[in-house]
Every structure is written in C-alpha cells, then in structure tokens.
Amino acid sequence: METEEKIYKGLPASKGIAIGEVFVYKTESHYYDIKDKFSDPATEISDYESAIRNSIKELNKIFNLAKEKLDDTNLQIFDAQLTFLYDDLLHSKIKQRILQENKPAHIVFSEEIKKLEDALMNANDDHLRERVNDIEDIKNRVLRNLNKGRLFSKIKENAIVVARNLTPADTILFSNRNLLGIATDLGGINSHVSIISRSLKIPAVVGMHDISVHISSGDMALIDGYKGVLIKNPSENTIAGYTEKIKQNLEFEKKLExxxxxxxxxxxxxxxxxxxxxxxxxxxxxxxxxxxxxxxxxxxxxxxxxxxxxxxxxxxxxxxxxxxxxxxxxxxxxxxxxxxxxxxxxxxxxxxxxxxxxxxxxxxxxxxxxxxxxxxxxxxxxxxxxxxxxxxxxxxxxxxxxxxxxxxxxxxxxxxxxxxxxxxxxxxxxxxxxxxxxxxxxxxxxxxxxxxxxxxxxxxxxxxxxxxxxxxxxxxxxxxxxxxxxxxxxxxxxxxxxxxxxxxxxxxxxxxxxxxxxxxxxxxxxxxxxxxxxxxxxxxxxxxxxxxxxxxxxxxxxxxxxxxxxxxxxxxxxxxxx
Amino acid sequence: MIEKKVRIINKAGMHTRPASQLVKIAAKYKADFYIIKDGFQINGKSIIGVMSLAAEEGSELTLKFDGPDEKSAASEIIKFFEEGFGEP
Incomplete structure (x- = not known):
C-alpha cells in the first residue's frame, strides 16, 4: 500500500476540516461488478425480499405521479414491470436457489434474468428482441435496490465518503451515518450535494474529476473544505499543521459566538x-x-x-x-x-x-x-x-x-x-x-x-x-x-x-x-x-x-x-x- | 384437464404487455395453467416463464388448464389468444 502524501484539488463546497478513514461509495453502474461476500442464505433472502418490496414501491410511486404524463405504451410497460415484481414463481425459484446453491441473491437474480434475456435474444423476431430493454430496466431497478440496502448497512460510521457523484437522496441517507466529510468527482459549489453538506455542516470538496478512482476505502485522508483540497495519506507534519488551523478556526468561531x-x-x-x-x-x-x-x-x-x-x-x-x-x-x-x-x-x-x-x-x-x-x-x-x-x-x-x-x-x-x-x-x-x-x-x-x-x-x-x-x-x-x-x-x-x-x-x-x-x-x-x-x-x-x-x-x-x-x-x- | 392448441397471430408476438395481461387473467383462476412450446413447458402464471417462450408471430402453443374452474379459465384465455391480444 502506498503511503506517500498526495494532494488532490477540487472546489471548496462546504467549510471545515476533517481527518479520517475513506469510504468509497460506488454508485449503481460499477457496483454490480463487486463480488460480494456471501453472508448467509437467510440474510440473502430477506435482502432480496426487501429489494423487491422497495422496487414495487418505487414503481408505484412513478406510476402514480407520471400517469398523466406518459403515453399508453409506456404506462403498459410500467404495468408489465410490476407484474414481474409480483411473479411469485420467480421469487420462490430464486429463494430456493439461494438456499440450495449458497449463492448471493444478486447473482442468482441476475442469472435468472439472464436466462430470459438469452431466450429473447435468440428469438427470430425483432419485436421480441427489443423487449430485452424492458427487462434490463426491471433488472437494474431490483439490483440497485438490492445494493442500496446493503450499501447502507456497509457505510462506515465516522468516515470520509468519496464518490463519483452523490444524489440529494444519497446525501440525506449518509447524513444519518455520522459522516466526517464528502469528496466527489462531479458537482459544482452550488450543486445539491454542496448545498446539503453546508446545511449539515459537513466539510465537502466537489468537482475533483476522478478522486473516486485514485483513492480506496480504508485509505487515510484529510479534507480541507476551505481550500477545496483532499490530501491522501497526510503526513504527521500536515496533520499537525491542520490541527493548528482547526484550533484557530475554533477560536474565530468562538469570537463570533x-x-x-x-x-x-x-x-x-x-x-x-x-x-x-x-x-x-x-x-x-x-x-x-x-x-x-x-x-x-x-x-x-x-x-x-x-x-x-x-x-x-x-x-x-x-x-x-x-x-x-x-x-x-x-x-x-x-x-x-x-x-x-x-x-x-x-x-x-x-x-x-x-x-x-x-x-x-x-x-x-x-x-x-x-x-x-x-x-x-x-x-x-x-x-x-x-x-x-x-x-x-x-x-x-x-x-x-x-x-x-x-x-x-x-x-x-x-x-x-x-x-x-x-x-x-x-x-x-x-x-x-x-x-x-x-x-x-x-x-x-x-x-x-x-x-x-x-x-x-x-x-x-x-x-x-x-x-x-x-x-x-x-x-x-x-x-x-x-x-x-x-x-x-x-x-x-x-x-x-x-x-x-x-x-x-x-x-x-x-x-x-x-x-x-x-x-x-x-x-x-x-x-x-x-x-x-x-x-x-x-x-x-x-x-x-x-x-x-x-x-x-x-x-x-x-x-x-x-x-x-x-x-x-x-x-x-x-x-x-x- | 383441458388442452388446446393456439397460434400467435399478432405482429409483435408474446411481448411484455400481452404477457403481463395473460398472467393477470390466469391469476384470477384457481386452475393451474401451463403453456407448452416446442416440447418446453412453462407455468402460465409466471410472467418470466411466459416471456421466456419467446413466442413470435406464427408460433404454435399448447395450453393446458387443470383445476375446478378450468373451463372458464380456458375460455377467457383462448379468446385472448384468438383476438391477437387485442393487437394488429
């Protein structure tokens, strides 16, 4: 593991200084690839069930809100997606396989959906091949919910969260986990993640381009929300300097009080x-x-x-x-x-x-x-x-x-x-x-x-x-x-x-x-x-x-x-x- | 038990929307409902099963109904196929 101090620049989004361990929050797209450790069948099954429940809730919400904005074809696709989520035969098959094969829920689910996708892709008919998109959508929704639930329980308390981008919902979710600081690849000083971190008084640096690639979970980092920098593996000298700065800031704040x-x-x-x-x-x-x-x-x-x-x-x-x-x-x-x-x-x-x-x-x-x-x-x-x-x-x-x-x-x-x-x-x-x-x-x-x-x-x-x-x-x-x-x-x-x-x-x-x-x-x-x-x-x-x-x-x-x-x-x- | 051969007559075949409707109709009945295509049998109450048949225009399917209300189930479902799922 490299231990050399390295400074990354970004935009100062929310004032404050934080020193601590990094947690890299990977968003949906690249999270699928992660080989999760298999916990135990019972947990996998209950994770799967709650992912299905959340997906149903999401779809119903969209369905109700967008009803008048969508044309008939799209509405029927929504409706069909709901039918998938209510497919008890699918659910019981997946649960059974989790139990028998000791495999994690997202893998079994992906495999089952893959079978269907293969069947459709082998059809001679264009109309049917196009349906793969509908299925892709439902697959992504369930996998995302499956990951979200797990992710939340995996977020370390008292960590600096580094991410490609954070949605307002993500930020709110994190705010319940005692964050030390936030650093993101995307976003400007007025984007939602910045506004929310300021209101939560969490030091944040945004617009760092590709910090989420350069840093890994478990690394030590320092976030300076005044200057807009993140320092990976801060040296003892750096930390000492910042400790002094934190002290000065506290004194100024005290005077302000x-x-x-x-x-x-x-x-x-x-x-x-x-x-x-x-x-x-x-x-x-x-x-x-x-x-x-x-x-x-x-x-x-x-x-x-x-x-x-x-x-x-x-x-x-x-x-x-x-x-x-x-x-x-x-x-x-x-x-x-x-x-x-x-x-x-x-x-x-x-x-x-x-x-x-x-x-x-x-x-x-x-x-x-x-x-x-x-x-x-x-x-x-x-x-x-x-x-x-x-x-x-x-x-x-x-x-x-x-x-x-x-x-x-x-x-x-x-x-x-x-x-x-x-x-x-x-x-x-x-x-x-x-x-x-x-x-x-x-x-x-x-x-x-x-x-x-x-x-x-x-x-x-x-x-x-x-x-x-x-x-x-x-x-x-x-x-x-x-x-x-x-x-x-x-x-x-x-x-x-x-x-x-x-x-x-x-x-x-x-x-x-x-x-x-x-x-x-x-x-x-x-x-x-x-x-x-x-x-x-x-x-x-x-x-x-x-x-x-x-x-x-x-x-x-x-x-x-x-x-x-x-x-x-x-x-x-x-x-x-x- | 009732068995009946049907043909897919709509252009788009058994795609997401008709599959979802078919599953919903089948769910109203107590009778078990199976579809057989090219020797492959699936449960007609599961949308993932129905869709995995990848039944395009012109496919021939065998429908099987078994249960106390198999008659009414068969008549409604066969009608749905004969109407081309209400599609051109």
Missing part, C-alpha cells in the same frame, strides 16, 4: 433582518437557541426524498407545526415542493433539460391535489400567524393567480372541517426566472413578497448549468446583469410596497453582503453555518457606504472588476469581529 446576542444592524443603525435557510427539522433547536432568528426559507423537498413520495397532509402538518412552534415568535417561510421532473420521471421519459422542464410550481399546478394538500398542511400550522408560503420557479403571473385560487380552496376545505388557520397568510414567490425580473411590477401586484433565489436566477440569466464543469466558470454571481436583475426586483417590489429578500447562496457570500444591502435588500436569509459570519460583516459596514459600493458596482461591466472591487472591500474587514 459573542455576536449571538447582538442585533443585526449596520454601523449607522440600519436594521437588517438576518434569517436562516433550513432543510431539516433537527437544525431548528440549534438555530432558535443560538440565533433566535426567522427562517427565511424552509425547503420541503427533503420530505419527498425521505418518504420516496409526496407525504400526506398529517405527516407534513406535523413537520410544519413543529417548525412554526419552535421558531415562534420568529417567522417561517415555507417553500412548496421544489422537485425536478428528473427525480420523478422514469429513465426513458427523462427530459433533456430538466432545469427548463417539469419542476417546482409547474409540477404543483399540474398536480393540484398535491399543492392543495401541502397548502392545507401549511395553513393548519399557521395558527400563530408566523407562517408564510412561497412558490418556487414561478415564471408567469398566471401561476401565482392559480396558486392563490388553490390556496382559497384549501381554506374552504379547512373551514368545512373547522380547522383554525391564519386567514391573512402571505403568499410570495421565488424570484429566480428572468421573466419575473422583466415584469417585477406586475408580479408585485399578485405576490405578497419576493425572495430572490440567486442560484437559479444566475443560471437562467447567464444560460449556464452550474453543474457542468465545462462552463461552471461562466456561472458568475457578480455578473453585471445579475446585479441589474436584483436592482430591478428591488425596485419592482418597492413600487408596490412589498418586501424582498435574498435567500440564495449569494446572501451567504461574505463579499456580497455590502452589495446586497446597498442595492436595497433589508432581509437576508443565509445557511446556518454562515449566520454569524454574515452578521459580523453587517455590523462592520455602514449603510451609506454600502449604497456607494452598490452604486459603483452597478457602473462596472465585467464580473472580474466587480468581484475584485467587492472582495477588496471585504478583505479590509474580514478578520475583525465586531
């Missing part, structure tokens, strides 16, 4: 409502105890990923009520499901451009009952008057009007059952599609507030996929057009007297704080990990100065110029705690 009880206002006394973005309920206690702030954005997608389906009204209600009660007297803005079609649609129906496709409010309006259920659950949690609703990915005024109608219907339904709720609940929108920028005044007529989602606003304004490593350098948050877009949204909101906040990644960027305040933003919603850092910056700038900075930046026409200007200003104040 003194800010907890101080107000979030500029040097010249302008109040800035600093709130947090939340994704998981277990973060709430920490936030209320230490920050005592509003929740500017509560994402609800994680429920979909956890339950593998849209949760029912009661399940949602319990989560929202818990949240609203804990945050009270603070306010909480709950965003309706912001799920992409890529999470729901089957492989062969996937859209070419999921970011321009069926996602966010588009799904919610096509599936009115899902939106109405979510509205009812949110309304029921609003009795203390501290809850607001926010719609994601709005691109037309119609969508707001339709949503409001559904909200009224939800209220009527609750009235029928004598439920109490806040009749004046605010319904706002995420401002993240350029059409909202161009029509800011019109949107301000129908929405109660704007929340600027900078990640999507930047990607849609600049036509850059933030996850594509080929163009990610063109994803420029200080692009002059982005500044102008924010300005237009602030002006549009002001013309109708509605509030506007920024809840995207940009609000957690220290260099952006003065700019945003200067542009007229009075509310910033940040990731909890950045809360005190951002508060510290707010307290060190004056509002008048911020306005001058924003005005100057608006005159500039390259991102480079703007970035240098803003970061220079930040560097002057960054090490002080005030």
């Amino acid at each position: 003194e800010l907890e009880k101080l107000p979030s206002e500029t040097k010249d006394g302008v109040k800035i409502n600093l709130s947090v973005n939340l994704e998981f309920n277990d973060e709430i206690d920490y936030v209320t105890a230490h920050f005592g702030c509003d929740v500017g954005l509560y994402r609800t997608e994680h429920m979909f990923l956890e339950y593998g389906d849209f949760p029912d009204e009661e399940t949602q209600y319990r989560q929202y009520k818990f949240l609203a009660e804990h945050v009270y007297p603070g306010k909480v803005t709950i965003r309706t499901f912001d799920i992409g079609g890529d999470k729901i649609l089957p492989e062969h129906q996937k859209e070419l451009n999921p970011f321009l496709g069926w996602r966010g409010i588009r799904i919610s309006l096509d599936k009115e009952d899902i939106l109405q259920t979510q509205f009812k659950a949110i309304l029921r949690a609003s009795t203390k008057g501290n809850v607001k609703i926010m719609l994601p990915l709005v691109s037309s005024v119609d969508e707001v009007i339709k949503s409001r109608k559904i909200l009224l219907k939800a209220m009527e339904k609750l009235d029928e059952s004598n439920f109490k709720y806040d009749r004046n609940i605010k319904l706002g929108i995420m401002a993240e599609v350029p059409s909202v920028v161009f029509m800011a005044e019109d949107f301000a007529d129908v929405a109660d507030f704007f929340s600027i989602g900078t990640n999507d606003l930047i990607q849609y304004t600049l036509a850059v996929d933030r996850d594509s490593s080929l163009v990610s350098h063109l994803y420029q948050k200080f692009h002059p057009s982005v500044l102008k877009a924010i300005k237009a949204l602030v002006d549009g909101a002001a013309s109708k007297g509605i509030p506007v906040n920024v809840c995207g990644e940009m609000s957690s960027d220290p260099c952006a704080v003065a700019l945003l305040i200067g542009l007229g933003i009075k509310e910033l919603s940040v990731e909890p990990i950045s809360f005190l850092r951002i508060k510290n910056i707010i307290r060190q700038i004056s509002y008048t100065h911020a306005c001058e900075i924003a005005e100057k930046a608006l005159q500039m026409n390259t991102e480079n110029e703007i970035r240098n200007y803003l970061c220079e200003f930040y560097n002057e104040i960054k090490t002080e705690v005030n």
Whole structure:
C-alpha cells in the first residue's frame, strides 16, 4: 500500500476540516461488478425480499405521479414491470436457489434474468428482441435496490465518503451515518450535494474529476473544505499543521459566538433582518437557541426524498407545526415542493433539460391535489400567524393567480372541517426566472413578497448549468446583469410596497453582503453555518457606504472588476469581529 | 384437464404487455395453467416463464388448464389468444 502524501484539488463546497478513514461509495453502474461476500442464505433472502418490496414501491410511486404524463405504451410497460415484481414463481425459484446453491441473491437474480434475456435474444423476431430493454430496466431497478440496502448497512460510521457523484437522496441517507466529510468527482459549489453538506455542516470538496478512482476505502485522508483540497495519506507534519488551523478556526468561531446576542444592524443603525435557510427539522433547536432568528426559507423537498413520495397532509402538518412552534415568535417561510421532473420521471421519459422542464410550481399546478394538500398542511400550522408560503420557479403571473385560487380552496376545505388557520397568510414567490425580473411590477401586484433565489436566477440569466464543469466558470454571481436583475426586483417590489429578500447562496457570500444591502435588500436569509459570519460583516459596514459600493458596482461591466472591487472591500474587514 | 392448441397471430408476438395481461387473467383462476412450446413447458402464471417462450408471430402453443374452474379459465384465455391480444 502506498503511503506517500498526495494532494488532490477540487472546489471548496462546504467549510471545515476533517481527518479520517475513506469510504468509497460506488454508485449503481460499477457496483454490480463487486463480488460480494456471501453472508448467509437467510440474510440473502430477506435482502432480496426487501429489494423487491422497495422496487414495487418505487414503481408505484412513478406510476402514480407520471400517469398523466406518459403515453399508453409506456404506462403498459410500467404495468408489465410490476407484474414481474409480483411473479411469485420467480421469487420462490430464486429463494430456493439461494438456499440450495449458497449463492448471493444478486447473482442468482441476475442469472435468472439472464436466462430470459438469452431466450429473447435468440428469438427470430425483432419485436421480441427489443423487449430485452424492458427487462434490463426491471433488472437494474431490483439490483440497485438490492445494493442500496446493503450499501447502507456497509457505510462506515465516522468516515470520509468519496464518490463519483452523490444524489440529494444519497446525501440525506449518509447524513444519518455520522459522516466526517464528502469528496466527489462531479458537482459544482452550488450543486445539491454542496448545498446539503453546508446545511449539515459537513466539510465537502466537489468537482475533483476522478478522486473516486485514485483513492480506496480504508485509505487515510484529510479534507480541507476551505481550500477545496483532499490530501491522501497526510503526513504527521500536515496533520499537525491542520490541527493548528482547526484550533484557530475554533477560536474565530468562538469570537463570533459573542455576536449571538447582538442585533443585526449596520454601523449607522440600519436594521437588517438576518434569517436562516433550513432543510431539516433537527437544525431548528440549534438555530432558535443560538440565533433566535426567522427562517427565511424552509425547503420541503427533503420530505419527498425521505418518504420516496409526496407525504400526506398529517405527516407534513406535523413537520410544519413543529417548525412554526419552535421558531415562534420568529417567522417561517415555507417553500412548496421544489422537485425536478428528473427525480420523478422514469429513465426513458427523462427530459433533456430538466432545469427548463417539469419542476417546482409547474409540477404543483399540474398536480393540484398535491399543492392543495401541502397548502392545507401549511395553513393548519399557521395558527400563530408566523407562517408564510412561497412558490418556487414561478415564471408567469398566471401561476401565482392559480396558486392563490388553490390556496382559497384549501381554506374552504379547512373551514368545512373547522380547522383554525391564519386567514391573512402571505403568499410570495421565488424570484429566480428572468421573466419575473422583466415584469417585477406586475408580479408585485399578485405576490405578497419576493425572495430572490440567486442560484437559479444566475443560471437562467447567464444560460449556464452550474453543474457542468465545462462552463461552471461562466456561472458568475457578480455578473453585471445579475446585479441589474436584483436592482430591478428591488425596485419592482418597492413600487408596490412589498418586501424582498435574498435567500440564495449569494446572501451567504461574505463579499456580497455590502452589495446586497446597498442595492436595497433589508432581509437576508443565509445557511446556518454562515449566520454569524454574515452578521459580523453587517455590523462592520455602514449603510451609506454600502449604497456607494452598490452604486459603483452597478457602473462596472465585467464580473472580474466587480468581484475584485467587492472582495477588496471585504478583505479590509474580514478578520475583525465586531 | 383441458388442452388446446393456439397460434400467435399478432405482429409483435408474446411481448411484455400481452404477457403481463395473460398472467393477470390466469391469476384470477384457481386452475393451474401451463403453456407448452416446442416440447418446453412453462407455468402460465409466471410472467418470466411466459416471456421466456419467446413466442413470435406464427408460433404454435399448447395450453393446458387443470383445476375446478378450468373451463372458464380456458375460455377467457383462448379468446385472448384468438383476438391477437387485442393487437394488429
């Protein structure tokens, strides 16, 4: 085994430093080849049974959600796939073979499916040969579920997870296993794995190209989430240096903690409502105890990923009520499901451009009952008057009007059952599609507030996929057009007297704080990990100065110029705690 | 026990969709249901069995029904074959 220290570079996705053993998480495609150790027939059989159950659950979920989106042929294929999963003769044969031949479930299952595939491939008829695809799909689904269940039990606690890529569901799965850190080949600093690791406060480095090949499970590694590097086999010197760095960071954090009880206002006394973005309920206690702030954005997608389906009204209600009660007297803005079609649609129906496709409010309006259920659950949690609703990915005024109608219907339904709720609940929108920028005044007529989602606003304004490593350098948050877009949204909101906040990644960027305040933003919603850092910056700038900075930046026409200007200003104040 | 020879008449043959429908029809009945093709017999209540026959247009199959409700099972299933599984 090589023990030489080696440094690999990537993108800093989530701050923090971790030292520990590596666990390489191999995703589906190359996981099939792994020769698993055979445990014992009883375990193999129960693994197989639960893989079949999970596959049935998955298919039913897809079937129900995609029913109206699929043509008849595809629906029948789904239905046929379900018939496979209910084939008891197949199951009993597989179980019998596991027992008699002492072979692992995935091998026996693959062999049985292979027999069928061979039979079809030998047919003289093209039609039948093509059916191999249907079978391939069902085979992959079962094998994936078989592996997933085992994988989870195999994930080492307290390890650094290295993977080609992690889906949001993977990341959430891992979060229950005490991860030390994450390193991935793919992904940008704004991809989901990065956002989730920041919210879970797990150090992460992404975009490492092929780290998953260069490192193996059991290797020692160090992850530096500040610089974006992974050090394989760190030497004693390196570890000592980092131990010192960890110490310094802790001291700085400690100094920052003194800010907890101080107000979030500029040097010249302008109040800035600093709130947090939340994704998981277990973060709430920490936030209320230490920050005592509003929740500017509560994402609800994680429920979909956890339950593998849209949760029912009661399940949602319990989560929202818990949240609203804990945050009270603070306010909480709950965003309706912001799920992409890529999470729901089957492989062969996937859209070419999921970011321009069926996602966010588009799904919610096509599936009115899902939106109405979510509205009812949110309304029921609003009795203390501290809850607001926010719609994601709005691109037309119609969508707001339709949503409001559904909200009224939800209220009527609750009235029928004598439920109490806040009749004046605010319904706002995420401002993240350029059409909202161009029509800011019109949107301000129908929405109660704007929340600027900078990640999507930047990607849609600049036509850059933030996850594509080929163009990610063109994803420029200080692009002059982005500044102008924010300005237009602030002006549009002001013309109708509605509030506007920024809840995207940009609000957690220290260099952006003065700019945003200067542009007229009075509310910033940040990731909890950045809360005190951002508060510290707010307290060190004056509002008048911020306005001058924003005005100057608006005159500039390259991102480079703007970035240098803003970061220079930040560097002057960054090490002080005030 | 009932035995009956049938022919596959639809263009696409016994592919995924008709196989799945056939299995579902067979499951409604108590009677055992077997299909024999080229001397090879499979259980007609198992989709993986039915599909492994790789029965294309023109194939000749023997259907076997055995059980208390074999008559009704045979009549519904034979009809399904005669209608070309509702396909061209």
